[in-house]
Amino acid sequence: MTGFGKRLRDLRVGKKLTQKQLAKIIKISESAVGMYERGEREPSFEITGKIAEYFEVSVDWLSYGKTVEFKDSIEELNHDIDLHNISDILNKYNLKVDGKQLTEEEAKGFLSFVRANRSLN
Template sequence: MATFGQRLREIRNEHNLTQKQFAKMFQLSESAIGMYERDEREPSFKLTNEIADQFNVSTDYLLGRTDNPRPTDYGDDIDPKEIAEFEVFVNNPNHGIFFRDYLSAPEERKKELLQFWRFIREAEKDRKPGDRQGE
């Protein structure tokens, strides 16, 4: 699989952007882009998400976890930003036990886990710190 740096360079070149132009898009220095492309520096979650959103690719693609650049098609009712939010939730060590196999799961299982997360998110949306689960 490719590295973040390779994917970044690939995307930049596909869009005919110089390192300077690309850096300006994300308010970074040209040297930072060069370091990312040489895999000398790792991006923040925020930057990874911003690049994914800007170029309509998945964060998994940027990070070299898949060769499929487009977000998984879960259907019209699921927004790619929701997928990104879910992946942040899944990667949180406090939440990830149940969802730990999400990234390597087959597409059908990913859909099931996403639906389960939606249920949890909705049920817990008004819960405040210190409230017991389900109250």
């Protein structure tokens, strides 16, 4: 089982889905899901994107197991933080908690928290 296949299987099993159920959701064949999980076939970028979107993970993580370092994200955010322009920040960084997009008020609170904690270091 490849890294992609293992991650896909873990996500699917974590949501208690059968291969058939996932195939229907993603609009691919059940056999394609099985082949992806066994590493016998690689999905197209479009299918990878659909899978990542459904499970609310990044394509990089799903494909390669890579994640963005939190520290790097915070430093990048710190350069762009302007609480008066929060909608642009929400659009650029797609800030989510538990898979749900933050509201402007939640994002302001999060960014204020980040600023406050950075000043403590």
